[in-house]
Amino acid sequence: MRHPHGEPSDLIRSVSRALRVLEAVGQTPRGLTVKQIARRCELTTATTYHLIRTLAYEGYVARREDGTYIVGLEIADRFRELVAAFRGPASVMDALRQAAAETGFSHYLGTFLGGQVVITSSAEGPRSPHTEDLVPGFDEGAHATALGKALLGTLTHDQRLRYLKDRGMRIYTPQTLSQPEALEADLIAGERRGLQMELSQFRPGVGCAAVVVHNDRDPERRVVLACSMTADHLAEHNQEVRGQLLVAARAVAAAMAVPVG
Numbered sequence: 001m002r003h004p005h006g007e008p009s010d011l012i013r014s015v016s017r018a019l020r021v022l023e024a025v026g027q028t029p030r031g032l033t034v035k036q037i038a039r040r041c042e043l044t045t046a047t048t049y050h051l052i053r054t055l056a057y058e059g060y061v062a063r064r065e066d067g068t069y070i071v072g073l074e075i076a077d078r079f080r081e082l083v084a085a086f087r088g089p090a091s092v093m094d095a096l097r098q099a100a101a102e103t104g105f106s107h108y109l110g111t112f113l114g115g116q117v118v119i120t121s122s123a124e125g126p127r128s129p130h131t132e133d134l135v136p137g138f139d140e141g142a143h144a145t146a147l148g149k150a151l152l153g154t155l156t157h158d159q160r161l162r163y164l165k166d167r168g169m170r171i172y173t174p175q176t177l178s179q180p181e182a183l184e185a186d187l188i189a190g191e192r193r194g195l196q197m198e199l200s201q202f203r204p205g206v207g208c209a210a211v212v213v214h215n216d217r218d219p220e221r222r223v224v225l226a227c228s229m230t231a232d233h234l235a236e237h238n239q240e241v242r243g244q245l246l247v248a249a250r251a252v253a254a255a256m257a258v259p260v261g
Contacts (some may be wrong), residue, residue: 004220009081012071012176012203013109014051015121017041017043017053018051018054019050020041020043021037021041021043021048021051021052021055021061022060022061022071022075024037024040025037025061025069025070025071026042026075027181028071031064031066031067031068031069031070031156032068032069033068034048034049034052034069035048037052037069038197050117055072056069056072058072058074059074059209060072060074060075060201067166067198068241075091075175079137079239080122080202082136083145083181084138085212089213089255089256091141091255092109092121092142092252092255092256093121094121095248095251095252095254095255095256096109096122096123096248096250096252097123097182098121098226099123099244099247099248099251100124100125100227100250102244103125103126103127103187103227103244103248104125104126104128104189105125105127105128105227105228105229105241105244106122106123106124106131106134106227106228107122107123107125107225107226107227107248108122108123108129108147108153108225108227108228109121109213109223109226109252110147110150110151110210110223110226111151111221111222111223111224112151112222113139113220115163115219115221116139116142116167117139117142117147117148117151117152118137118138118139119134119135119136119138119139119147120132120136120138120226120255121136122135124137125227127229128227128228128229129203129205129206129228129229129230131202131203131206131228134228140167140170141170141202142163142167142170143164143169143176143177144169144170144173144176144177144181144202145198145201145202145208145210145226146170146198146200146208146209146210146224146226147186147194147199147208147210147224149186149190149196149197149198149210150190150196150210150211150212150224150226151222151224152183152221153187153190153191153196154215154219154222155219157184160180160183160184161180164180164183169183172202172203173200173201173202173203173204174202175199175201176201176202178199193237193238193242194211194213195209195210195211195239195241195242195245196210196241197209197210197234197238199234200231203230204261205230205231205232206228206229206230207228207229207230207231207233207234207235208223208227208228208229208234209222209224209226209227209229209234209238209241209242209245209247210224210226210245211225211242211245212224212248212249212254213225213252213253214253214256223256225245225248225249225252226245227240227241227245227248229246231260
């Protein structure tokens with residue numbers, strides 16, 4: 001997704017085009033030919049050949065025997081580096097894994113990065129439905145996830161409206177909140193409850209709950225903790241889940257050496 005505040009005056013076009021090519025290739029697991037890439041990126045074939053050969057040389061795309069290109073192994077290396085940078089001290093991951101082991105629910109940490117809600121760490125639990133999207137680096141659906149709601153709840157009303165205008169409110173399920181007014185009411189209910197929740201708003205049958213670990217003046221130092229489970233379990237046991245999350249949040253805060261809330 002392009003930056004919502006517009007194109008910079010000093011944009012380097014060749015870099016921008018190369019990234020567009022990389023995105024096009026990454027979005028098509030079966031691979032694309034150079035001509036297909038050129039059409040998708042609205043580039044000339046000659047320009048695309050130059051870009052794709054450079055990306056292949058650097059290892060960011062790989063050419064298969066049939067002449068199509070797929071993402072290269074360097075992408076995996078950059079992703080591992082991204083996850084490591086997000087993760088922070090090993091003690092934070094230890095606290096996250098302990099929470100997942102004790103409750104059986106998958107746990108996630110989130111913060112703002114570049115003004116966007118992002119999952120920074122996760123630990124899987126055997127009692128949670130598998131959600132392949134919710135991995136470090138995931139930055140979509142803030143209005144439809146409890147983790148996103150907990151972070152959006154730390155913003156002012158005007159800041160939330162700008163965020164939703166920039167990022168949109170994609171409908172994931174029939175239960176997804178698609179209007180800012182509905183989200184505001186939901187956030188208020190979450191504050192009263194002491195727990196932000198969503199039931200089948202991101203994935204059918206899946207529920208997610210979240211609490212704030214640390215609320216800093218700097219948005220990119222704010223941290224929330226979330227866990228996922230079946231929607232039915234969360235609906236029936238939300239206060240029990242809240243208690244478990246608060247215990248885990250204190251452990252994460254101690255590992256981060258920050259005050260809770």
